[in-house]
Amino acid sequence: MVKRLVLFVLPTLILFSIVVGVASYVDGTRVPVTNSAPATSDSVATANAPDADAPRDTNVAQVVDEPEAPRELATKAEDFLLLDHQGRAHELRRYALGASAIVLYSTATGCPIARQSIPNLEALMAEFEPQGVEFLLINASPYDDRESVTEELQEFGQDVPVLMDETQLVLGGLDVERTCEALLIDPATYDIVYRGALDDRIDYTTQRPEGGQDYLRDALTAFLAGESVPVAYTATKGCLIDYKPLPQDISYAKDVAPIIAERCVACHTEGNIAPFAFEDHRDVSGRSRMIREVILSKRMPPWHADPHVNEFANDRSLSIDETRTLLAWIDAGAEKDGEEDPLESVAAESYDGKWRLGEPDLVVELPEVQQLPASGVIDYRYIDVPSGLTEDKWLRAADVRPTNLEVAHHVLVFLIYPPELQDQQPDYDGGLDGYFADYLPGTVPEPLPENTGKFIPAGSTFQFQLHYTATGKEEEDRTSMALYFYDEKPERELGTRAATTVDFLIPPNDPEAPAAASHYVARDSL
Numbered sequence: 001m002v003k004r005l006v007l008f009v010l011p012t013l014i015l016f017s018i019v020v021g022v023a024s025y026v027d028g029t030r031v032p033v034t035n036s037a038p039a040t041s042d043s044v045a046t047a048n049a050p051d052a053d054a055p056r057d058t059n060v061a062q063v064v065d066e067p068e069a070p071r072e073l074a075t076k077a078e079d080f081l082l083l084d085h086q087g088r089a090h091e092l093r094r095y096a097l098g099a100s101a102i103v104l105y106s107t108a109t110g111c112p113i114a115r116q117s118i119p120n121l122e123a124l125m126a127e128f129e130p131q132g133v134e135f136l137l138i139n140a141s142p143y144d145d146r147e148s149v150t151e152e153l154q155e156f157g158q159d160v161p162v163l164m165d166e167t168q169l170v171l172g173g174l175d176v177e178r179t180c181e182a183l184l185i186d187p188a189t190y191d192i193v194y195r196g197a198l199d200d201r202i203d204y205t206t207q208r209p210e211g212g213q214d215y216l217r218d219a220l221t222a223f224l225a226g227e228s229v230p231v232a233y234t235a236t237k238g239c240l241i242d243y244k245p246l247p248q249d250i251s252y253a254k255d256v257a258p259i260i261a262e263r264c265v266a267c268h269t270e271g272n273i274a275p276f277a278f279e280d281h282r283d284v285s286g287r288s289r290m291i292r293e294v295i296l297s298k299r300m301p302p303w304h305a306d307p308h309v310n311e312f313a314n315d316r317s318l319s320i321d322e323t324r325t326l327l328a329w330i331d332a333g334a335e336k337d338g339e340e341d342p343l344e345s346v347a348a349e350s351y352d353g354k355w356r357l358g359e360p361d362l363v364v365e366l367p368e369v370q371q372l373p374a375s376g377v378i379d380y381r382y383i384d385v386p387s388g389l390t391e392d393k394w395l396r397a398a399d400v401r402p403t404n405l406e407v408a409h410h411v412l413v414f415l416i417y418p419p420e421l422q423d424q425q426p427d428y429d430g431g432l433d434g435y436f437a438d439y440l441p442g443t444v445p446e447p448l449p450e451n452t453g454k455f456i457p458a459g460s461t462f463q464f465q466l467h468y469t470a471t472g473k474e475e476e477d478r479t480s481m482a483l484y485f486y487d488e489k490p491e492r493e494l495g496t497r498a499a500t501t502v503d504f505l506i507p508p509n510d511p512e513a514p515a516a517a518s519h520y521v522a523r524d525s526l
Contacts, residue, residue, distance in 0.1 A: 073175040073233075077104070077183070077190045080170045081298040082138065084161035085149040087306045090136060091297060094511060096187035100132035101223055103216070104183040106176045107162065108141035109152040111239035113202055114179045118156055120198050125160075128220055140165035140172065140241055146308065167323050168243050169296065180238030182216050184223060194219035196234030203237055246328040252281060256329050257342040259322050260284055263301045265346055266316075266442040272405045273441040280341050285334040292330050295323060302442075316442065356445055357397050360482035362387075364462050372407055372468050372475040381466040384416070389460060394453035397446070397484040400439035404477040409467040411439040411479055418459035426495075431465060433519075434497040437481060452494040453486055 081091040095102055105121065107114045125135050139149060139162050149162050165171050174183060174192075180202075184194035198216045201208040219229040250256065260278050267274040278284055284291070294300040295318065303317035318326070364385050372378060402408035415436040417425045428434050436454065448454070464479060501517040 073195065074173065075192055077185050077192060078173060078296055079293065080296045082163040082165055082170060083306060084163050085146045086161065087308065088161060088512065090161065090163050093297065095134045098509065099134040099187045101220060102185040102187050103133060103135045104185065105135060105137050106171055106179050106181045106238070106241065107137050107139050108179045108239060108241065109144050109148050111179045113238050115156060116202050116207070117180050117198060118158065120201065124198065124217060131224060133220060136163055137161070138163045138165050138171055140168045140170070142168070142242055142244055167320050169324065169327055171241065172243055176241065178236045178238035178240055181236040184216065184219050193223055194229050194232055197236050247325050250325060250329040250332065252329070252336045253338045253340060253342055255325055259326060260343060261346040263316055263318060266444065273408065278343060280344050281336040285336070288330045288334040292327055295326060314443065355399055355482045357399050357447065357482065357484060361485045362483040363480055364483065365480035366464060366478050369476050369478045370466065372477065373470060374473050375470045378468045378470060383464045383466065385462045385464065387456065387460045387462055389456060389458050391458050393456040394486040394489055395456055395483060396448055396453055396486050398437035399445040399482040400437050400479065401482070402439060402477050402479045404475055405441070406471055407468045407475045407477055408439065408479070409469045412465040413437040413481060414463040414465065415456060416461040416463055417457055421457050432498060432500040434495065448494050451491040453490040454494055
């Protein structure tokens with residue numbers, strides 16, 4: 001039996017509805033936090049001082065006698081998803097659902113100021129986490145990896161997740177230049193209500209004893225009390241983060257279109273399961289802001305395997321370089337270069353209705369058209385179709401194809417042996433322990449590995465497991481399967497098996513409930 005590592009992701013038809021911001025605007029213009037007037041001990045300076053009797057906006061950052069931001073800085077956070085040094089996922093949106101406040105803190109290994117700040121940071125976490133404040137440490141250093149972060153955490157006795165910003169797009173997008181910078185975020189609006197140092201105890205050459213200014217503590221205390229923070233910006237003392245330059249002079253035709261074609265077009269074509277098609281530059285540029293959002297939050301492309309664990313033959317995720325290229329192109333205006341548009345030809349060829357592996361040896365089709373309701377949850381359907389085979393066959397390839405891709409969430413096909421061979425019947429367990437053939441959105445059929453095949457006894461029956469989703473209008477589908485046979489028995493038999501579990505319990509509001517699955521291989525396999 002040949003073993004091939006492939007991960008299948010079953011997408012859900014969910015319209016993305018996360019609201020994020022990219023900047024604060026006054027009369028349509030993005031503005032930095034500034035100290036527009038000198039502050040005194042009895043007054044607070046703001047860019048536009050409100051009337052003393054006017055209601056206070058608790059989300060508006062204010063500045064007192066501290067240096068103003070040296071340049072225009074981001075005033076809002078965007079939703080993002082990052083994996084930490086142990087491979088666990090952390091999404092800002094999910095923390096925002098239940099947190100009273102969120103603190104992002106930049107860090108890196110080998111930074112002496114970051115190391116010296118550990119006790120102060122831990123004290124703040126111990127004080128404010130019981131009040132619902134989430135602290136997220138983020139590392140964007142290009143020289144750090146999971147191993148180096150783990151080693152330093154162990155050395156200093158820390159047991160906290162450190163989120164790895166491998167693309168440098170999260171901290172870079174927040175205009176964080178140094179380690180030890182804290183950003184206090186309002187979870188309701190994603191506004192950055194404080195930016196700067198934890199306190200004034202640590203400088204580049206000196207350290208204060210107990211006492212001094214507790215900038216982040218004071219900001220948190222005020223924010224949780226519904227008051228304006230006393231200080232909105234302080235200069236951060238920390239190690240400079242070595243940001244790698246983003247790609248420049250990006251070509252849509254040469255750089256962007258190939259990425260869209262490789263990672264997106266398999267689902268984003270007319271009549272396919274994705275809600276819209278990418279058939280030319282206009283389709284992409286017109287949705288560039290949404291593309292940016294779902295890439296940063298890793299909702300698209302739909303691939304959730306940890307890139308640091310194993311390699312999968314059908315990995316559809318964006319690489320670090322691809323992610324940086326796409327977002328840099330979007331931020332530069334998503335312009336088109338040249339007269340030709342490579343996506344036009346790719347989209348036309350992606351699914352032309354023909355069998356993608358050539359003329360099949362046998363086509364098995366559902367006996368009746370499936371009528372599907374306009375709304376509601378559609379139960380799985382199981383339909384048996386006799387193979388009609390009068391002699392044993394060895395499969396070299398299969399192509400399962402719904403006629404209506406918009407409604408087909410997935411199709412699994414199981415092989416049912418004839419009664420006289422029931423003692424050899426594979427135990428698929430409804431797909432939990434494997435299957436004979438499949439259709440999943442975005443997958444491209446491929447021949448089985450060289451010199452391997454799947455055995456089909458004469459008189460077998462194919463059972464189709466059909467999972468449909470409603471689209472808002474009544475639909476029809478009649479799925480079929482093309483089979484391609486060997487002329488003679490191959491060297492090895494191929495089996496498709498799965499590691500799954502349904503034996504788990506997720507406690508209410510637990511974002512990290514573990515679940516594990518395994519598959520036991522009874523004999524040596526390749």
